Amino acid sequence: MDEVDFETLLARLPVSWWETDADSGRLRSGGGAFADEHMAHRFLKALSADDAPSGGGARPGAGPRRTRFEGRTFDVTWSARGGDSGRGGSRGVAVEVGGGGAPAGAGAYASFADLSPAAMFVRDAAGCYVWANHAYAHLYGTTPDRMVGRHLGEFDAPDDAARFLALDDEILTGGRSLRHTLTYRRPDGSPGHAAGYRFPVSWGALRCVAGTYVDVTEYVHALDGRRRAEEDLRALRDRSGLPCVRLSADGVVGEASTAAAELLRLRPSDLVGTPADAFLAESPERAALHAVWRELTAGRRRNAQSGAVLVDGDRRLRRVWVHLSVAHRTRERDAGVWAVVTRPGLSHEPHPVLTPAQVRILALLAAGHDNAGVAAALRLSRQTVDYHLARLRRLLGAATRPALVARAYVLGILSPHSWPPRSPTAAHPLSPA
Secondary structure, X not given: OOHHHHHHHHOOOOEEEEEEOOOOOEEEEEOOOOOOHXXXXXXXXXXXXXXXXXXXXXXXXXXXXXXXXXXXXXXXEEEEOHHHOOOOOEEEEEEEEEOOOOOOOOOHHHHHHHHOOOEXXXXXXXXXXXXXXXXXXXXXXXXXXXHOOOEHHHOOOHHHHHHHHHHHHHHHHHOOOEEEEEEEEOOOOOEEEEEEEEEXXXXXXXXXXXXXXXXXXXXXXXXXXXXXXXXXXXXXXXXXXXXXXXXXXXXXXXXXXXXXXXXXXXXXXHHOOOEHHHHEOOOHHHHHHHHHHHHHHOOOOOEEEEEEEEEOOOOOEEEEEEEEEEEOOOOOOOOEEEEEEEOOOOOEOOOOOOOHHHXXXXXXXXXXXXXXXXXXXXXXXXXXXXXXXXXXXXXHOOOXXXXXXXXXXXXXXXXXXXXXOOOOOOOOOOOOO
């Protein structure tokens, strides 16, 4: 929580805060204790009058006291800035604590501080607690009344206590607040983690250190778990032999395994920084893969699978199956997508676009049918089959039927992993194309 957030919070609570210059002129003020600035100004003037030498009241810097204003009761802490800014002046805060004529909700700030989920404490310069709320005491498995008046060494291990005392001394000496994270030992002996602020305060006649912290132990554990998972994933990437790459949200290769570079017949350094689209052939699978990618990067899906046709460094084609998983943002890296390639087909040269009828003819030839058998199976005339065969010989550069079948497998028109013969993109196992 920064200063602006804190001031916004106080604007809804029965508290008034202010800063004055060396002549007690108001510089800044805020809080929700008063309905308008005029009333807040009159309250500050009344306090200033009480602090005048003839008023008999406490001077700025004398610590907390209780005062009455127009039938309302406030706890006031008014401390001198002194050399903190080099301008002199003072800062103060008044918290309404109820009493005759107090509006509904009086004392809400005290309840907020005492029952806040944030852990809050005040310690004197010697390290003894003068105040703690329930959340802070809970961190140590006790209650506030059992902490007040006792030294922090009774609750923390000697090394931790020495570290906390040194931090308190640094804050009191410098007179400035400090935002930081710390570790502590929980009641069960496990390490805990907290993040927050520690700052100097006046508590009566004492100079003290106050702190407000949020326990972030579970968050730290989650980050550690995610980091270990990322390390395991990198080890899997490097040692599994699977071709895999990590892509940024705009589809650029950020990391690549050695197997991925070998599949594409490139060096790993040539892969990193290159758009993944540079390795995708123009095919129906490319459009389908783009649609899946948009769903992943929009957060509508976490995992997906899709076919693809890759283009390697030698401009040869290879059909593959791609498994895509969203990789969440970490402290070191932005969000992206892991892509793992499985079921790679044979590498082949690009071939002319064939009609479904021509692919079916090649599949039937590979299954052992003669021209008459092909015609009967496809319900075509012999002349039509002869025409298609003559055209296929020219398109694929094969003079005979066996050469046509061989070229169909080499170019990836027919799948080497299926029987009866069929296209790798066939929609159904019994369909040749």
